[in-house]
Amino acid sequence: MRKGFTRRPKVEEPAVNHDKNYITPGGLERLKDERHFLVTKDRPAVVEVVAWAAGNGDRSENADYQYGKRRLRQIDGRIRFLTKRIEAAEVVDPEAPRTGLRATKAFFGATVRYANAAGAEREVSIVGTDEVNLDRNHISWASPLGRALMRATGDGEVVLHAPGGIETLTVLEVRYERISVEPFREPDEHEVATKGLDR
Incomplete structure (x- = not known):
């Protein structure tokens, strides 16, 4: 048998917690x-x-x-x-009581108000990847902006490494409150009838 047809046993890689x-x-x-x-x-x-x-x-x-x-x-x-x-x-409840640094730093579930270099203010809530809704300013914790804001405090600056370049943002406020996620809506009959027809 030629060497090209032999299989090497797979080496087990250490478990990385990307499944959460x-x-x-x-x-x-x-x-x-x-x-x-x-x-x-x-x-x-x-x-x-x-x-x-x-x-x-x-x-x-x-x-x-x-x-x-x-x-x-x-x-x-x-x-x-x-x-x-x-x-x-x-599950991480944004309304759960927090003490110390966990109450003042941005973590998952935080609502953060920040300003860009031009002074334009924006407010976003850091949510899970299944909850992203840009119309509601819900961003993923794994997005470039979400990663930049994580662990920021209400009086600091963070550096955003985005596809469009590097930008410095000034964090104005970090708070924890209820994040209203758009509930699931059953599709109407027309949506069901046409679903899957896109090619």
């Missing part, structure tokens, strides 16, 4: 609500259409059957993804 999913209570509730909708309403409805289409004969040219099977794969993939995210969830 830091999330607010509202964010976790949103993930659970979406999974519940997919499991109890969306998937059963698609299974019913696929069963009906399968009974119509030739499946190779049956568009309802083909589309339904593809949609089932999408739903099952999303359910698996949501389940993993929920199982890995590390």
Whole structure:
């Protein structure tokens, strides 16, 4: 046997804790609500259409059957993804009492008001990767801005290393309060009918 066809045993790498999913209570509730909708309403409805289409004969040219099977794969993939995210969830409540430095420094769940070099002020809340919503100024703790603001105090400066360049930001205030996450909304019938048709 040639050497190119032999396999080397895989070396176990030390475990790195990238699996934790830091999330607010509202964010976790949103993930659970979406999974519940997919499991109890969306998937059963698609299974019913696929069963009906399968009974119509030739499946190779049956568009309802083909589309339904593809949609089932999408739903099952999303359910698996949501389940993993929920199982890995590390809930951090922004309203939990904090003392000492944990009350004055920006950590996960903090709402931070800062100014850029031009003096323009902005306020953001540091949330989990599943909760990002730029319309609500919710940024991920893993984003460049989130990483720059972590551990900042209300009277310091931080350096933001962004794709557009390096910028110095002045942190004006760090506080902890309820972060309102947009709740899961069940799609209307039109959204469900057209979902998965994008190619």
